[in-house]
Amino acid sequence: MSIFEEEILMLIQCTPRAGAQWPDFDTISEKDSHALAAAFQRASPFPHLVMDHLFPSPMLQAMAKEFDTAAPSDWREYHSGLQRKRGTPPGGHLPPTVQDYFNVVYSGPFVRLLSRITGIDDLIPDPALYGGGMHEVDAGGSFEIHMDFATHPRTRLVNRLALITYFNETWTSEDGGALELWELEPPRCAATVVPHFGRTVIMEQSARAAHGHPQPIREGRQRRSTVAYFYTNGLAARDANDTLATTYVPHAGYSRRQKAELYLRRFAPPMIVKGLKAINKAARTRHTRGRGSKL
Secondary structure, eight states, rough: OOOOOOOEEOOOOOOOOOTTTBBGGSSSSSSHHHHHHHHHOOSSSSSEEEESSSSHHHHHHHHHHHHHHHOOOOOEEEESBEEEEEOTTTOOOOOOOHHHHHHHHTTTHHHHHHHHOOOOOOOOOTTOOOOOOOEEEEETTTTEEOOOSBTTTTTTOOOEEEEEEETTTTOOOOGOOOOEEEEEEEEEEEEOOOOOOOOEEEEESSOEEEEOOOOOOOOOOOEEEEEEEESSSGGSSSSSOOOOSSSEEOOOOOHHHHHHHHHHHHHHHHHHHHHEEEEEEEHHHHHHHHHHHHH
């Protein structure tokens, strides 16, 4: 399988606001915006853009430290045969610098920049960060190839863009966890993005935007990122079914357990799937408590 490293674009014309620690994204020139838009549209296998140094390193360093100080109650676990990670829940508490980051990317100047790059007008932020926020994957963890939810479950707005920033120092391809972008017919990896520290990905959300990080994280490493979604009002704007759930992509690399889980997700009634998840969660909780009692 051929995997191509994506082009890295550096925004060097973005100047800081007076007295501020974050850049003023309104200062991006029209020429630079056009260049970024062209790169976004020509990217394969679907529109996306990979950038280094979009956000100032001191702020990202502060955010990385806040991953260590987040309380266990600030996290929600996602463990199944198709994904193994943790993330902050919608409307949950965020550390101060992380909250500043989301305030910036959901601000008028940054949303206007996203519209210029992607050609999508009237983008709408989600302050509750449904599906977004802080994400963390421990050794052995992964997330199978999938398309993200098409519709916000509360607002019913259409999911159009994902913004991902990584916080992984000295990361290499051998550490696993690279973001893979897949073609669907036939299913195959067409591009990969190593999650280096400070790297940011802007990615289209659609019925063809298959992605994930199926390669497990190497022992002794931990993959960290922040994710923000952007929406528009109107289902006609997106070439996808009206689905509230993640849609996984069948491919030859699935284990028997993953195939069984995928079958259940596709054909079993939602209440049965929900019940199985609850049983699995309870079993993990008992296992964790049992380990704790032996320490």
